[in-house]
Amino acid sequence: MGSTPRRSPRRRWASLLGATALAVTAGGALACPAGAAGTNVDFATHCIPPAVAGIPPIDGTTTANVSVDNTSPKVGDTVTVTYTVVTAAAGNPTDLALPADIMTPTGKVTLGGAQTGAVTVAGPKKNTPVPGKGAFPSFSMTGTFTVTSPGAITLSPGDYNIHTSYILELDTPCTVITPPAPVSETVTATSGTPTNTRSISLSSASGNPGDSVTVSGSDFTPGATVTLAGRSGDTQTADTATATVNAQGTFSGALTVNEPTTTGIVAYEGSAWNADLGAGPATYVVNDTTPVPDGSQKLTATVKAGTLSMSQAGDAVALSAVDFGQGGAATGALRTVTVKDFRGGPAGWSLTGKVTDFTGPGAKIGAGKLSWTPVCVTEAGSPSTCAAGSAGIVGVSGATLASTPDGTLTGGEFTVDAGLSLDVPAFTPPGSYSGVLTLTLT
Incomplete structure (x- = not known):
């Protein structure tokens, strides 16, 4: 008898954000489990x-x-x-x-x-x-x-x-x-x-x-x-x-x-x-108890359930630079996230994100300064239809990026994007500022 395995922790995607450069990193080879x-x-x-x-x-x-x-x-x-x-x-x-x-x-x-x-x-x-x-x-x-x-x-x-x-x-x-x-x-x-x-x-x-x-x-x-x-x-x-x-x-x-x-x-x-x-x-x-006629062969096909996973295109995003004394929006786009739901059951999914404060040379930009505008596209033929989350602040409490509802039969492939905007105060000291955006698929 094999030993009892430890419970696998939920794997998460992490994104490293910067005021002038936004680098997306991960804590490992990451596909979120179902x-x-x-x-x-x-x-x-x-x-x-x-x-x-x-x-x-x-x-x-x-x-x-x-x-x-x-x-x-x-x-x-x-x-x-x-x-x-x-x-x-x-x-x-x-x-x-x-x-x-x-x-x-x-x-x-x-x-x-x-x-x-x-x-x-x-x-x-x-x-x-x-x-x-x-x-x-x-x-x-x-x-x-x-x-x-x-x-x-x-x-x-x-x-x-x-x-x-x-x-x-x-x-x-x-x-x-x-x-x-x-x-x-x-x-x-x-x-x-x-x-x-x-x-x-x-x-x-x-x-x-x-x-x-x-x-x-x-x-x-x-x-x-x-x-x-x-x-x-x-x-x-x-x-x-x-x-x-x-x-x-x-x-x-x-x-x-x-x-x-x-x-x-x-x-x-x-x-x-x-x-x-x-x-x-x-x-x-x-149970299928139908007898097979003489001279015949009974053929059976099985559809095997898969998993819920996600992947992202690339690992770096650059936000636009802003001028000292003027500040304003440092904008960019989240690297495209692809969600694949091949479980074949009744459950939908939810993709959420939360961000830390942005730290830099002797100062910081609060997490509440980052906003996004989510977009979600459903691939043709998918049983589920995804809905983009609401535009607004991401912050430390987090927000929904995209989701699909529960249903009789769910699944499919989905492409999730978001426009990003970091509101940089006017007299933020010059330099590079970074924080961590964590995306979680459940």
Whole structure:
């Protein structure tokens, strides 16, 4: 078992600014990660091999970690969670080698601290070949949850299931022997004014066509009738059911899922989906049990999620010079920043900046003297559309350079620029003045 890695610090882009010359530097080869990486944890696991294997349950150790796309959300924000099983407690229980791309993992992440509950997660049908009696390869699963309470929220890896589709449809469920497992990640939520704190959880993150899944909800209107529905992307499927909310604002209902393209499940009050009166989608996958006809081959393609990153063109910017005794605006342009969002999830991004005071020969120019005028261009075909931040002072508190909103499916490529203007006082002593502008992508 490998040692537990240290949590990777958020990487940042730093820009060195000057009154007559503005040099952009970085604290390393810098591409901002999509989110904070969780810590690997070990926990005892009880796995039940498929009955066809003819072997008893396996008690072993799972090594896993949980990561998020935002460690500092506000109440009402949606957080994307990734559960990675580094080393599974179970492996291929048979002598038969398993080919590539026949494993579909699902699982749950346990919330604790300021907010409790479980997040259902699911992974793509993707794996390397597994030899007979060989160990299952590492795999990742993703899901989302809505923050409903301020404070520290802990995330621990929970039960998981490995479904294999080869010759037979088989499941290997693995449960945490002493739940909850150790905490792998913690997010600290701040207070907000959310209009909707409803949330749902599922009894399972996957099933065969026609299987029933239990949907549990909280913070709904007492006495309301809630519609449970399957979703394929942002389109509702024909699979629906209803449940009644009790006096405590909670409910539990069963939904039979038949549609093979289902990607999630929602619950809502009223006659149609309304984001202000509903919750979800909670991730759900329908196993593909369609038999392959004789003489045919089943072809499967997988779209692999990438990362959120940024790069900048060049590492030096020169602001115009100003005259002693007159002062005025030292102007220039920020080196172009390119943001690439290839995560393929529901989360948008935000690019912010803040600057220090400018220091020079026996004097300084305050950080509040630097202003910018942001511009953001979206590359054609991108699912998201970026918005430039407001023109104005950058300062030590910082300002938004550009951002994209959350959505059903986000991503794309974006080009961010900004006109810069440093207001130099009239009798600032002659010389070169510099400060540090830090850009942070989250």
